[in-house]
Amino acid sequence: MPNNKSNKKQHKRSNKVSKPRKPPTLKQKLKKESKVVKINDLAWKPVEIPDNLGDYTGFFGLEEIDGVDVEVVDGKPQFVVKEDKTKGVEGGDEVDEGDDNAEEEQEQDEDEDEEEGDHIIDEEEFTGFDDDNEEDENISKGDILSKETPNSEAEENRDSSELKHNIFANLELPMPDDNDIDIPQWSENELGVSLSPYTLNGLANLNFTTPTPIQKRTIPVALEGKDVVGKATTGSGKTLAYGIPILEKYLQSLDQVKQNVNDKKINSPNGIIFTPTRELAHQVVDHLNKLAQYSPLSVRGIVSVTGGLAIQKQQRLLKMGPGIIVATPGRFLELCENDSELAKRMSSTDIVVLDEADRLLQDGHFEEFEKILELFGKNRPKNKKIIDWKWQTLVFSATFSRDLFGKLDKQQKPKQKNQRQQIDGNSLVQNDEIIELLNEKLNFKDKKPVLIDANPKEIVSGQITEALVECGATERDLYLYYFLLMYKGSTLVFANSIDSVKRLIPLLENLKIPAFAIHSSMEQKQRLRSLERFRAALEKNETAVLVASDVAARGLDIPKIDHVAHYHLPRSADVYIHRSGRTARAGREGVSVMFCSPQEASGPLRKLRKIVASNASNKRLGAHNDVKLLPIEMDLVAQLRPRIELASKLADARISSTATRKEDSWVKQAAEDLGVEDLHDLDDFEDDIIKKQRKRQEGKKLTKNEQNKYKYELKELLARPIRKNNRRSYLTSGLQNLAHQMATGEHHEDVVGHDKVNALNDLQKNGGKIKPVSNEQKLNKIAKLKEAKQVKKDQKKKAKQKRQELRDGK
Secondary structure: OOHHHHHHHHHHHHOOOOOOOOOOOOHHHHHOEEEEEEEHHHOOOEEOOOOOOOOOOOOOOOOOOEEEEEEOOEEEEEEEOOOOOOOOOOOOOOOOOHHHHHHHHHHHHHHHHHHOOOOOOOOOOEEEEEEEHHHHOOOOHHHHHHHHHOOOOHHHHHHHHHHHHHHHOOOOOOOOOHHOOOOOOOOHHHHHHHOOOOHHHHHHHHHOOOOOOOHHHHHHHHHHHOOOOEOOOOHHHHHHHHHHHHHHHHHHHHHHHHHHHHHHOOOOEEEEEEEOOHHHHHHHHHHHHHHHHHOOHHHEEEEOOOOOOHHHHHHHHOOOOOOOEEEOHHHHHHHHHHHHHHHHHHOOOOEEEEEEEHHHHHOOHHHHHHHHHHHHHHOOOOOOOOOOOEEEEEEOOOOOOHHHHHHHOOOOOOOOOOOOHHHHOOOOOOOEEEEEHHHHHHHHOOOOEEEEEEEOOOOOOEEEEEEEEEEOOHHHHHHHHHHHOOOOOEEEOOOOOOHHHHHHHHHHHOOOOOOEEEEOOOOHHHHHHHHHHHHHHHHHHHHHEEEOOHHHHOOOOOOOOOOEEEEOOOOEEHHHHHHHHOOOOOHHHHHHEEEEEEHHOOOHHHHHHHHHHHHOOOOOOOOOOOEEEEEOOOHHHHHHHHHHHOOOOOOOOHHHHHHHHHHHHHHHHHHHOOOOOOOOOHHHHHOOOHHHHHHHHHHHHHHHHHHHHHHHHHHHHHOOOEHHHOOOOOOOOOOOOOOHHHHHHHHHHHEEEEEEEOOHHHHHOOOOOOOOHHHHHHHHHHHHHHHHHHHHHHHHHHHHHHHHHHHHHO
């Protein structure tokens, strides 16, 4: 018996529709209920993932389809378009009784259709039930899909054609007029090779008026088709050094690309660029897109293939035949192994690039990259005139020496080398060991690749001023806060552990410093969002901080990074080089400051400076004397200490409560999976280390009242200005006229009585070099310590004798 809601709804509809609807025939029902479609004809839609979702590994970029089911027919899966079962065939009589919202939405849709005055057919009425016409029974498959699901085949075809249009939209882009391009440094006379007007026009519009040393030396050789091994410091323009040759190769094959598009053939890429990290891959794409927009290779012609994004979407993009692919080895290998046709297309590439090659060739990355090279070798077409027998290889990095990868905290004896080898440890010139290693792994097309060393004398850019802050291991927070407060600007803080990154964010936020995190445990979407928010904060504030693990040390090109702060000393010298290279990019100057404990200064720091000095081929560099001490005003540090103590307590409480909550939920879930109901005896099975960790975390927890108390106290401290020399006098008194400073805008924003300061200026002005201690100074210091100990011992002896005399006298 039909329910009351259905009766009311049916009655309402009967009043609205002048002509009663006839029930569908069996054939119409079958047509409507199930339609087999191909996977490429489905209407894929992106899935919006909420920001508060914790772990969704591999689901960033996920897409979904509605109204589609999968049926296995003869052992093969088929995609079937099916109707929504919650909607009845006869206009909604079979809607779920408990779903009032569904009824209201359906009635609202009907009202909107009638108000428009047009005979709009609902999704469930695609066969035209109002007309008993035989033509309705013979509606074609395309018509059914277009009526049943307006967003399916028609929209997908439209999206597909739009995607193709976007990829090849610039193929007919007119050639720019040479007379309108004025960049003489890129001319054939200066560069030694002629570049396309498209490329020159793009360089002119991007204001790249002068090629960097690595670009000037690499581009002519690469355009000749020779293998290249190039070394240059970070931020020296390596991306365009290999990007321009690939773009020129695409422009040379433009006629063939157009012919393949007309013949509906998928083009092979002209260049495949491999990077060790996802962030670097996306950055390379963005960098090349800026130049590609001025050429027939549009921005859609460059595709990123990395983990953390939907693999189905990447497969569809690769079927469009992009000209340049930027990939991480893992995801690229996964795609090629699962698609033989794709592997053949990728094997026909003209150029293979290894960006940050030192990391790509290390264990882990190279195992995947080696398999990729094997696939290329097996699938590359033979005896084809338009394809060379072997691809061209371009290899780039800032570091190549093996010495740079040793652990700084391990005591290992350096290999015995003659003076010449020691000087040229990181140089490519006359370094047969590096070339043999690269040739063994990459099997170059040329017997001897062209070696280009743009910076043989330095591995840390000369534009970077290196500095040191000596502090106790437990005082890093205090001195980092002092640095960020005193020296305004953008700062990239590197920590060795993810836990440290997670802890520093709430610490700095409590101190009202905009801080954002990026580390390897974050999903790709979260990392990209952090970078976007950091860039946005730089535009709004004088100070912004990005706290990162070493996942961000390589390749990230964030404009206008003023300072790099090493919260922890890096574990190896090459990491230090790439970390420091995040500042002083594109000709700017920057500061790299290390926060170092006395224990680290006598071990890892000394070893780091020796390795960097020996590989830099610069005799003036020693273990310490090339690093400057950052000037510290201890009276200001003392005033900042109470702030840090409160902020640290609040940050530790937040981290410990989160960790404890996650651990408890994990234990409960595990117990539920195992069928364990009583968790009271769980403590008896816990390891001692786990118990200690749990107690330590619980010891850092704060009650709600304690949290509110500390927050209030911290708020009061932050509202109270820091004063130079604890100054409390009038504005116009003393050596510093505060009124004049405020009127001229030269005063420090957070420190009363202090001028505006700049880290780079302070280091260059004060010079603060760490002076090497001579043996004579060491002996004198030891003698003074012995003398002080003896004096103290004599004083104790005299005091003891005096007490004894007093006792005897009594």
